[in-house]
Amino acid sequence: xxxxxxxxxxxxxxxxxxxxxxxxxxxxxxxxxxxxxxxxxxxxxxxxxxxxxxxxxxxxxxxxxxxxxxxxxxxxxxxxxxxxxxxxxxxxxxxxxxxxxxxxxxxxxxxxxxxxxxxxxxxxxxxxxxxxxxxxxxxxxxxxxxxxxxxxxxxxxxxxxxxxxxxxxxxxxxxxxxxxxxxxxxxxxxxxxxxxxxxxxxxxxxxxxxxxxxxxx
Amino acid sequence: xxxxxxxxxxxxxxxxxxxxxxxxxxxxxxxxxxxxxxxxxxxxxxxxxxxxxxxxxxxxxxxxxxxxxxxxxxxxxxxxxxxxxxxxxxxxxxxxxxxxxxxxxxxxxxxxxxxxxxxxxxxxxxxxxxxxxxxxxxxxxxxxxxxxxxxxxxxxxxxxxxxxxxxxxxxxxxxxxxxxxxxxxxxxxxxxxxxxxxxxxxxxxxxxxxxxxxxxxxxxxxxxxxxxxxxxxxxxxxxxxxxxxxxxxxxxxxxxxxxxxxxxxxx
Amino acid sequence: xxxxxxxxxxxxxxxxxxxxxxxxxxxxxxxxxxxxxxxxxxxxxxxxxxxxxxxxxxxxxxxxxxxxxxxxxxxxxxxxxxxxxxxxxxxxxxxxxxxxxxxxxxxxxxxxxxxxxxxxxxxxxxxxxxxxxxxxxxxxxxxxxxxxxxx
Amino acid sequence: xxxxxxxxxxxxxxxxxxxxxxxxxxxxxxxxxxxxxxxxxxxxxxxxxxxxxxxxxxxxxxxxxxxxxxxxxxxxxxxxxxxxxxxxxxxxxxxxxxxxxxx
Numbered sequence: 155x156x157x158x159x160x161x162x163x164x165x166x167x168x169x170x171x172x173x174x175x176x177x178x179x180x181x182x183x184x185x186x187x188x189x190x191x192x193x194x195x196x197x198x199x200x201x202x203x204x205x206x207x208x209x210x211x212x213x214x215x216x217x218x219x220x221x222x223x224x225x226x227x228x229x230x231x232x233x234x235x236x237x238x239x240x241x242x243x244x245x246x247x248x249x250x251x252x253x254x255x256x257x258x259x260x261x262x263x264x265x266x267x268x269x270x271x272x273x274x275x276x277x278x279x280x281x282x283x284x285x286x287x288x289x290x291x292x293x294x295x296x297x298x299x300x301x302x303x304x305x306x307x308x309x310x311x312x313x314x315x316x317x318x319x320x321x322x323x324x325x326x327x328x329x330x331x332x333x334x335x336x337x338x339x340x341x342x343x344x345x346x347x348x349x350x351x352x353x354x355x356x357x358x359x360x361x362x363x364x365x366x367x368x369x370x371x
Numbered sequence: 372x373x374x375x376x377x378x379x380x381x382x383x384x385x386x387x388x389x390x391x392x393x394x395x396x397x398x399x400x401x402x403x404x405x406x407x408x409x410x411x412x413x414x415x416x417x418x419x420x421x422x423x424x425x426x427x428x429x430x431x432x433x434x435x436x437x438x439x440x441x442x443x444x445x446x447x448x449x450x451x452x453x454x455x456x457x458x459x460x461x462x463x464x465x466x467x468x469x470x471x472x473x474x475x476x477x478x479x480x481x482x483x484x485x486x487x488x489x490x491x492x493x494x495x496x497x498x499x500x501x502x503x504x505x506x507x508x509x510x511x512x513x514x515x516x517x518x519x520x521x522x523x524x525x526x527x528x529x530x531x532x533x534x535x536x537x538x539x540x541x542x543x544x545x546x547x548x549x550x551x552x553x554x555x556x557x558x559x560x561x562x563x564x565x566x567x568x569x570x571x572x573x574x575x576x577x578x579x580x581x582x583x584x585x586x587x588x589x590x591x592x593x594x595x596x597x598x599x600x601x602x603x604x605x606x607x608x609x610x611x612x613x614x615x616x617x618x619x620x621x622x623x624x625x626x627x628x629x630x631x632x633x634x635x636x637x638x
Numbered sequence: 639x640x641x642x643x644x645x646x647x648x649x650x651x652x653x654x655x656x657x658x659x660x661x662x663x664x665x666x667x668x669x670x671x672x673x674x675x676x677x678x679x680x681x682x683x684x685x686x687x688x689x690x691x692x693x694x695x696x697x698x699x700x701x702x703x704x705x706x707x708x709x710x711x712x713x714x715x716x717x718x719x720x721x722x723x724x725x726x727x728x729x730x731x732x733x734x735x736x737x738x739x740x741x742x743x744x745x746x747x748x749x750x751x752x753x754x755x756x757x758x759x760x761x762x763x764x765x766x767x768x769x770x771x772x773x774x775x776x777x778x779x780x781x782x783x784x785x786x787x788x789x
Numbered sequence: 790x791x792x793x794x795x796x797x798x799x800x801x802x803x804x805x806x807x808x809x810x811x812x813x814x815x816x817x818x819x820x821x822x823x824x825x826x827x828x829x830x831x832x833x834x835x836x837x838x839x840x841x842x843x844x845x846x847x848x849x850x851x852x853x854x855x856x857x858x859x860x861x862x863x864x865x866x867x868x869x870x871x872x873x874x875x876x877x878x879x880x881x882x883x884x885x886x887x888x889x890x891x892x
Contacts, residue, residue, distance in 0.1 A: 157439075187527070191531055191535075191612075191614050192535070192614055194611035194613065195614030196605065196609070199606055202604065207540045207541070207605070208540075209541075211546075213540055214484065217537050219535035220546070220548055221533060221537045233390065250473050250586045267542045269603055269606070269607060283559055285438060292397050293559045293783055295556070295557050295558040295559050309567060340549045342543040343585075347542050397783075403703070404705055410808070411808055411861070412810075413810050413812075413857035416794075416795055416812045416857060532724070560783065584710040584718065584855075587709065587857055669835065670848060672795060688814070703891060709856070729853065737850070739850075740846065740848045740849065741846070743845055745846075745865055745866065746838075746862055746865065747863035752854060754853050754854055755817065755856070757819075759847075784872060
């Protein structure tokens with residue numbers, strides 16, 4: 155504890171000198187200082203290791219854009235999307251749709267991967283935290299768009315048809331790695347980050363696209 | 372102020388909701404429920420305990436905290452909360468209320484600050500810390516936030532706090548801004564204040580410490596931030612660590628002019 | 639085995655405790671254990687030695703239509719009737735139905751507010767047990783939602 | 790020892806509304822701890838109130854009263870300056886008594 159403070163203090167003192175008293179704090183040094191403070195402040199707890207803060211280029215670029223208050227330039231955004239699209243694992247058995255009932259259970263659960271969860275806690279999809287999905291569940295979030303009638307609106311009558319293929323693939327890809335289609339999406343990359351496995355992603359695709367799912371009633 | 376906020380929110384809910392009137396009615400019912408809880412906030416119990424602890428001689432030095440300097444001189448407790456976190460010359464650090472109380476518990480009472488910081492929330496001295504923070508906050512109730520930004524380190528901490536706020540990482544790529552970066556959104560049925568700007572009187576930063584009915588616990592700002600980070604799938608932020616204090620500076624400066632309602636009662 | 643001396647000491651301690659906290663001897667009533675373990679309204683009333691209940695508009699139960707959190711549900715019981723002996727608060731679907739029992743005296747209004755725990759959505763009851771043995775009740779449904787991200 | 794209660798007693802006309810907050814876990818006996826073990830029930834069973842020393846209310850509570858309980862009742866004939874005292878006793882036999890002056 156004491157030692158950590160000392161480290162931070164010396165860094166701070168240095169920053170104070172650089173920043174001076176009148177001029178605006180220098181951005182590069184602030185990024186470095188923030189990194190040092192993060193290192194000194196966070197520690198491993200339960201299943202969450204401090205190393206998860208050493209994040210990938212996608213997150214780094216998006217965080218920097220957020221701090222600057224302006225979106226990524228189109229070229230960088232496209233490059234990030236392309237990188238993420240390459241990570242999408244398509245269903246090995248060719249089946250994009252699982253069981254919508256299982257999908258609903260996953261959509262309801264926000265559990266897993268916090269430091270109070272166990273390694274064997276089944277992860278949820280967190281979907282209702284941000285999206286309206288079925289009409290029956292009134293406790294839904296609004297950070298993401300409503301997904302009610304998701305398949306119906308997109309004209310998916312038969313998910314196995316050739317006509318439905320682009321929508322089915324996009325839906326799979328979006329859940330697997332949301333950043334493949336929107337570089338700085340707020341949505342987690344469920345498949346890519348190992349939150350959900352292949353069959354779980356298929357269940358959620360079914361919840362959204364199966365004509366029998368309450369989503370499309 | 373709370374009601375006004377809720378009403379705006381209900382109106383918006385009607386516009387965007389496809390679930391129509393059933394949705395609106397559920398939201399109204401929950402507003403009624405929240406209103407019912409306002410009278411008789413168990414935070415009062417912690418407030419009373421905190422006041423007693425401030426005056427009580429404790430620790431190896433058998434001293435009270437009555438000479439503690441929370442930013443407006445030794446012993447001044449009225450109005451200090453709405454100006455924290457701030458820079459303290461004696462420690463040469465920017466400190467929030469809980470960090471500063473730690474300093475006073477160590478220097479005045481001879482208690483071990485590092486030990487207290489390591490103690491889990493809800494255990495031992497941390498319970499006393501929460502009660503003290505609740506009482507000090509209550510002594511600034513209805514006052515407007517006005518964090519000092521004159522010192523270079525206060526400015527630096529604001530900038531660091533801003534970077535922490537937008538830091539995306541962890542299994543879910545979440546940053547604070549994922550949930551608190553837009554207007555008029557909610558997670559499940561909880562409305563989410565936009566903390567990149569002033570979210571209004573008694574909202575966000577201006578509502579903590581608060582009593583949480585879901586677990587019957589009193590939480591200070593440190594525990595509030597700690598649990599945000601837990602749900603964000605981040606690792607554990609140290610109690611009164613520079614990261615949590617810097618984030619407090621960012622949120623507090625953004626809340627300039629908002630009235631504090633602490634101690635509040637929350638879901 | 640507890641020695642007589644120990645037993646005496648204990649009694650003295652309890653008596654001292656009662657005296658020091660201002661507990662009056664007339665308050666030494668037995669806890670209605672059976673009633674607080676009963677599963678439903680009928681069994682609660684049976685345990686209290688009261689008769690069958692009749693629904694009455696003179697008894698009022700207040701509570702939210704939806705409780706955001708089942709851990710804290712504000713509930714109020716009151717009646718406009720005179721000659722009330724006890725007012726009870728019950729939650730039908732809790733593991734034990736009875737939450738609280740108030741012995742009404744002439745010095746207090748027959749109206750009390752408390753907060754109770756609810757495991758799930760359920761009817762909640764206000765029950766008035768009268769001096770003449772009659773029992774009146776009112777009920778209302780309270781829905782308990784799951785809020786927040788925890789799921 | 791248990792933490793003190795917060796009692797607020799406010800007179801309006803010839804009636805005094807009393808609001809009480811009690812610091813108590815109110816452990817239901819249904820909850821499991823982190824290790825999966827059932828936490829034994831521990832709750833306030835008896836609540837009594839007096840007005841200037843005269844008993845006005847007795848109540849019995851079960852484990853389904855919320856943690857840090859809140860109670861509101863109205864005492865007839867109590868006026869500013871009068872004393873309202875509240876006592877609770879829990880299932881472990883622990884007790885707490887506090888007093889407030891009617892305002």
